[in-house]
Amino acid sequence: MLNSNFLSHNPKCWVLTDGKAGMESQCIALADTLGLKPTLKRVSIRSPWAFLPPHLWIFPLKALSVKSDKLEPPWPDILIATGTKTVALALSIKTINPATFLIQIQNPTMSISKFDIVIAPKHDCLSASNVVSTLGALNSINKRKLNDAFTEFASDYLGLPKPLIGVLIGGNNKNFHLTQKRTENFAMMLREAVNNIGGSLAITPSRRTSENSLKIIKNTLSDIPKFIWNGSGKNPYLGILAHADYFIVTGDSVNMVSEAIATGKPVHVFKDFGGSKKFDRFHNSLEKLGVTRPFSGRIEKWEYEIIDEMTLVADAVKKAWNFSKN
Template identity: 40%
Template sequence: MTVNPNSLQCWIVTEGMAGTENQCIGVAESLRLEPVIKRVGLRQPWKSLSPWLGLETAGTFTPALTDPWPDILIAAGRKSIAASRYVKRMSGGKTLTVQLQDPRISPRHFDLVAVPEHDPTRGDNVIVTKAAPNRISETRLSRARSDFAPLFAMMPAPRVAVLLGGNSK
């Protein structure tokens, strides 16, 4: 049985940090999903409570998370843990929850957890990755190569690149 990815509703839930969000988008793109981005904050007292407690309610999130619930939820970041658990519960268990990065709670709360190999979380539903998921693809690399070729054509070879991080928000 094949599933048309265009028929699946996918949410990406993060707290809006660029690197975290891009990891989730990279996973969605690799699955050919067109996700809806949900940037969540937590209201008090949930902001100060451990996500381990599992006390999420409709009033936990800002903005609110409401139905229709997605088929797939891809999330990363501390604030997304409560959202993953809440959506799973509200959907009657129908939403497939994928948590990227170490959630620091038992992976049994999610359908799938993907962690980098330096994180300690392990389990039957845990995938250990060598690197962070990303949006780099052969198509993107080829397009960038073409776009930037004129800029680098006049520079002597060999060339060295240094990549520096920027603002994470």
């Protein structure tokens, strides 16, 4: 947490995103770790700015569409931004109000020196004195949250056969494609895993999981003890993180893998439906550290030390803040 003198000034903080849940959650997690209560600013960009890289934006604040939250004075003391569409906007605010302490999460794809601090995963391969490299995505998973979720969702999961295997499913993006054939293969592997070890599955899809993929999984696992979230009611994601003994996570989401390994439990990653150099670097680094293992249809048990990246990042932000004010 930032030093008490800083917090005593009740700094005004904005979180600036384009509304993507996975990106927004990282900003909020950082603000929470720093003891800040941010104002959420979701931006919507109009043409032609929406189609241009940030270094080509002229008069960035004019890029906001009518659907966007307003960006106007009084400017924040701290601005936490993420996503390509926020880069030029964040730098514009910094130019108008140099006192704003600018934190950019993930690679801003332009001059790093213009930011007070950049927090990016190691697989982005950024290097500078104001860059903090993390293994994965920032997240708010900690013992307190897991304990609270364990209690809250006890009635949902304690009745399922043990061990409970949490299955976090993503879907298609520009690097991964969960086709029908690949989904059928994945579903058969889930079936094999339960048949080998016993227990049950707690499955939660994401917004990118197609209805067809879910249908295939449900049909393939029709006689397997399980819970599959249907999208209604309270999101059980934290409950699954708290109650599962093991995890199987699709490799298309750095966020989901990062949140699963924050529990300290064995995390098996299903990657056989795509990839990229960046994703390969991410998954390979975790495997080399003994944190994750590829999912092959069998559940394995191992231990690893939880890496408290949020504390490391918060300490780096504190140091950068103190440097900027001296």
